[in-house]
Amino acid sequence: MEARPNGGSGDGVVRGERCTVLTPVMRGPVAPGREPEARLAEAEGLARAIDLDVVHAETVRVAEPKPATLIGSGAVERLHGLIEEQDIKLAIVDWPLSPVQQRNLERAWSCKVIDRTGLILEIFGARARTREGQLQVELAALSYQRSRLVRSWTHLERQRGGFGFIGGPGESQLEIDRRLIGERIARLKKELAEVKRTRGLHREARKRVPYPVVALVGYTNAGKSTLFNRLTNATVMAKDLLFATLDPTMRVVKLPSGRDIILSDTVGFISDLPTDLVAAFRATLEEVSAADIILHVRDVAHPETTLQQQEVIKVLKELGLETRLDGDMIEVLNKIDLLEPGDRETVLEQAERQAHAVALSALTGEGTDRLLADIDQRLASQRQIGHFKVPHGEGAALAWLYSHGEVLTRRDDEAFAYLDVRLDPADVGRYQRLYPVAPA
Incomplete structure (x- = not known):
């Protein structure tokens, strides 16, 4: 098994580490419209995205959030017994934890504890491939870590991926040095500015070609990378994992008219993504801002497809793309191959009624010719x-x-x-x- 560096005692995080996933369910409309079971399933998917072995998962009712541990003392004690019995090394709490809550839970359970933000950062660290992606992840991770001061950060100069949130309690190394982190953040911002300048030059070069840019966006695991591979005959990683893509990948695609376009695959969005993480990846999403056409890929077979659609639209609006959502966006209703016959017919009829929608299966290829023709027609009208x-x-x-x-x-x-x-x-x-x- 392959180990990844961490910020703890030097023990690498091994793929397949036994973990539990806990989704707190607060009293009242904390996540309107989202079922606790769906939130738990998504959190399990996030854990498996970095090859963790989820041996236990449950929703935990929280009548009133506790400042010390978030969840009640009875649940803390019960889960300690379960964690000990099943030899669980990592507890993932699918909720923002304060540094105090995280530390107290680690002491109570005698295992590592990370919250939703820490887990997403671990995934970002494992998946980022380009230099810009790696810099963005490290910047977000350092900003998050600086607010906590619970982990040592001696891996700063030897980082190879992963950010040490899955470290170990009771670490013997020195506490994080605020000055060291501040200096590293300053260096990262300078490097990112240079990388962004280079990307800007590349965009200018593409304008001189020029090929129109078509950007894929969508909720994570909606099938963007599978569609990208289908349209470009590429081999971008397209596993059934959340956050499978974290860096924009670009390929030239020839449309039915013979015209060339640049197709760009981007990071997937997810609900409750902390705003500072969205900001850290704003440059990655610049390709969407510069795109001539935006393809919003939806998993229409997912039980929460409408909520996922709303989440993507919300993030796009936060990125200042509200005016682009009508005229420049095509809604791609993906995964029709997974629908029951009646539901499939409903989606196909929906796509026929809407001027800016195409129903297809990126996996089988059904409907992709129609999508390319629609892109062709849309570009011609411009x-x-x-x-x-x-x-x-x-x-x-x-x-x-x-x-x-x-x-x-x-x-x-x-x-x-x-x-x-x-x-x-x-x-x-x-x-x-x-x-x-x-x-x-």
Whole structure:
């Protein structure tokens, strides 16, 4: 088994560690519309996303949150017996814990304890692949850790993935040095600024190509990466795991018209994601802001598909994309292969009625041709028709128009070619700057 570094006594976190997942259920409408069992199942999925062995999971009723332990003393005592009996090494509490609550539960249960934020950061650390993703994760982790001062952070200079929240209680190493963390955060922000500048240059380079950008967004595990692989014949990790993708992956896709686009796969959203984590990944989601079309991939076979849809829309609005949600977004109703015949027909009829929806199965490929055609049509509607008069000697100008636009008509005389071409508005101006010939 492979060990990952941690911030504790030096013992690596081993894949397959025995853990319990506990979802507190507060009195009153804490999570409107979400069933406790669905929240628990999602928390179990998060734990399995980093290869933890979930040997026990339950919802824990909380009549009144306790400042010292969050849950009541009776439940704390009962769970201590269960944790000891089943040799559980890690308890995941699917709720934000204060540093005091986390420390007290570790002492009461004699095992490691992490909350929802810590678990998500562990997943981010394990899944981030690009340099930017790794920097973003470490920055979020340090900010989170600085507020706690419960763990040592001696792995700062030797980090390879994972952030040490799954460390061990009773650590003998020195307490976190605030100055060290502050200096590291400052260095990370400088590195991130440089990485973002580089990404900005890459985006400018793509504008000069230019290919339209189509970004996939959606709730985690909705099937974005599977759809990405289907459309691009790529092999991006597409396991049945929450947060399987944490860095945007881009590939060129050819549409039915022959036009090329850049398809971008992005990190999945999830309910109750702390706002500081969303902020830490804002740069990763910049590809969505810059996209010409947004594909909102939904798992229509999931019992909480509507709530997941609302969560994604809420995050997109937080990212300032509210004005893009109508005209520039296609709703992809995915996983129709998992639906019962009656439900399947309902979803297919829903997609037919809506102008901006496509029902498909990314796994089987059914409906993906329709999606590509819809993207093609949507991009074409954003273009304008220009009239061009090109001297026959200007072969480069003719080639540029054919490669960047859709030539609708062409008429030639002895000296000129007269073309009607559908182009992006920005390309009309670019053509005129590159080839300042007389207009038609």
